[in-house]
């Protein structure tokens with residue numbers, strides 16, 4: 422089993438690269454952003470709670486996302502491995518994930534950190550707003566808030582995994598295929614080391 426975290430600020434391309442990586446490696450894609458958007462679309466109580474936070478650029482409570490991930494892990498018991506996209510986003514989520522994986526006698530093997538400068542992130546999110554219909558893309562103030570939340574609450578997660586010696590920084594600017602090749606090189610190396 423090989424478990425990967427794709428890490429980076431909002432708009433760094435986690436969702437874009439995840440789509441390609443799951444095709445290449447047959448991992449189960451767990452995106453808390455996608456799971457939350459499904460709940461919002463279905464109008465569930467959880468989705469309605471998430472909507473009011475996401476449209477302000479805030480994070481959804483840890484218990485909510487950890488609960489969703491726990492259910493998804495249970496639902497995919499026979500998986501070759503998981504690609505965590507947009508999760509964990511706080512230290513508490515990272516600790517909870519370690520505990521959940523330990524119960525399943527596995528762990529996170531690699532954290533790939535997509536490095537993209539803030540100006541480029543805003544340009545990408547403004548571009549995504551034109552087609553995504555996402556409430557958190559349209560408003561520049563919300564985008565700035567999301568970048569602030571990232572720096573204060575999510576960036577420390579990189580330090581958490583750095584202490585476990587699992588982080589590799591990947592240049593996240595360039596064409597989608599160039600970045601995919603960089604990610605592939607790191608994953609192939611990490612998989613060979615695990616084998």
Ligand code: B4P
Nearest residue numbers: 431432433434435436437453454479480481507510545549
């Ligand atoms: P997410 O859905 O995780 O999304 P994201 O961080 O905005 O974007 P991502 O990095 O995936 O970028 P993408 O590939 O789309 O989160 C949404 C919200 O849900 C959060 O703000 C939060 O409120 C909530 N949430 C989610 N998980 C949570 C958690 N664990 N805890 C609490 N709350 C949580 O790329 C962005 C754009 O760039 C796209 O338009 C793409 O086409 C473009 N792009 C990609 N690669 C490019 C490249 N190489 N060059 C140019 N453009 C590129």
